[in-house]
Amino acid sequence: MNTRTGTSICLFGAYPVRVDGLPFRLGISGSTEKLFQYLLVHMEKESRREYLADLFWRGSSSGRQRSALNSAIWRIKRQLRNVEGVELYCDGPAVFLHVNESVHVDATELAAIVHSLSSGDGISEAVAKRLHQALDACDAPFMDGVNSSWVLAERERLFNIQIRGMTILMHWLGQKRRYEDALEIGRRLLAEDPARESAQREVMWLYVLNGQRAQAIRQYLEFEAWLRRELDIEPMPETRALYQHIRLELGASRLREASSPASGSDAESRRAAFNLLLGAIERSRRDLYEVLSQQLS
Numbered sequence: 001m002n003t004r005t006g007t008s009i010c011l012f013g014a015y016p017v018r019v020d021g022l023p024f025r026l027g028i029s030g031s032t033e034k035l036f037q038y039l040l041v042h043m044e045k046e047s048r049r050e051y052l053a054d055l056f057w058r059g060s061s062s063g064r065q066r067s068a069l070n071s072a073i074w075r076i077k078r079q080l081r082n083v084e085g086v087e088l089y090c091d092g093p094a095v096f097l098h099v100n101e102s103v104h105v106d107a108t109e110l111a112a113i114v115h116s117l118s119s120g121d122g123i124s125e126a127v128a129k130r131l132h133q134a135l136d137a138c139d140a141p142f143m144d145g146v147n148s149s150w151v152l153a154e155r156e157r158l159f160n161i162q163i164r165g166m167t168i169l170m171h172w173l174g175q176k177r178r179y180e181d182a183l184e185i186g187r188r189l190l191a192e193d194p195a196r197e198s199a200q201r202e203v204m205w206l207y208v209l210n211g212q213r214a215q216a217i218r219q220y221l222e223f224e225a226w227l228r229r230e231l232d233i234e235p236m237p238e239t240r241a242l243y244q245h246i247r248l249e250l251g252a253s254r255l256r257e258a259s260s261p262a263s264g265s266d267a268e269s270r271r272a273a274f275n276l277l278l279g280a281i282e283r284s285r286r287d288l289y290e291v292l293s294q295q296l297s
Helices: 030-041 049-056 063-079 107-113 124-139 149-175 179-192 196-207 214-228 237-247 253-261 267-296
Strands: 006-008 017-019 086-089 092-097
Touching: 006 267, 017 092, 030 049, 030 063, 030 092, 030 149, 049 063, 063 086, 092 237, 107 124, 107 149, 124 149, 149 179, 179 196, 179 267, 196 253
Parallel strands: none
Antiparallel strands: 006 017, 086 092
16 A cells, blocks of 8 residues: 555556545546546656647547647646646646656656666665565556557556566575565566566576475476467477476485585584575576577577
């Protein structure tokens, strides 16, 4: 739940304007509401009056279009008087929605964090926490309930940013050996985009690192069946090779041997053996990818 104080813009979800964390209903509907939604998605971008009039009142005469647009703008401006930090500018031929920097915008926050990161390397704990919070805030459908053609491009753009953000966070959590947390993000990513094979492979490795080799194998088999059912294709060679590597090379007996300390059973010995096991799996991973890169190039 959004618990922020003041005004916030939540483009992910059904109520885009919130005040003190609660939905703020502007009391507009129909084409006026659609106009406001359009201006929210394209905030700070100028749109010509003629374009907006034709977009939302197509089929009416030019005079009726202008009248309807003017009426809608007036109603939106009147309602926004009660929303601090958001103002509709309509002087001259252009119209645009201005949102003050003090207003938190969920999509803007997510995009800014993801664009500042190239990978999971070098991310601080604080930045990772911000990324996690931004992803959680954008977990609902983008502009839920709005299916107009003009929203589709922005929805696709932000979907790709979400996927990239989840990938970065998953890698960072994996590097920190927080495998359960990394798997949670990985499963969430695959729920959004199950055809993304690089993420499928990453989740398989995370299962192995988390001591769930059987689940890694099951993950591949379910993905293979999904691809055949939905797209009538096979997994990529890299994914098939990884499956065979986990199934044959990372056998259960090998893992048991690596995880059993040679002497003593104290916590320090177990910890050292566990670190050796993780190191062996990571080296196996790097070696496999190096061989695949040479074979497939």
